[in-house]
Amino acid sequence: MSAALLFKIVVVTLLVVIFLSLSTSLFFVLTDRGQTTRAAKSLTLRVALSILLFVLLIVGFATGLIQPHGLPQAG
DSSP: OOHHHHHHHHHHHHHHHHHHHHHHHHHHHHHHTTSSSHHHHHHHHHHHHHHHHHHHHHHHHHHTSSOOOOOOOOO
């Protein structure tokens, strides 16, 4: 398995985990009604994972593991 493919798998996995964290936050907001801090902790985890993903994408771009391919030219 190449490093680029492994990197892409890690990025997609992080995106799924971020979405799951956001979903659990919504569930906690709807069920707890402000009685616990579970929603805040879950949203804090989501923000931390999003920052990690952002840094990982920057590192991947800097090392050449991912490359932008832009939009095709019209005309």
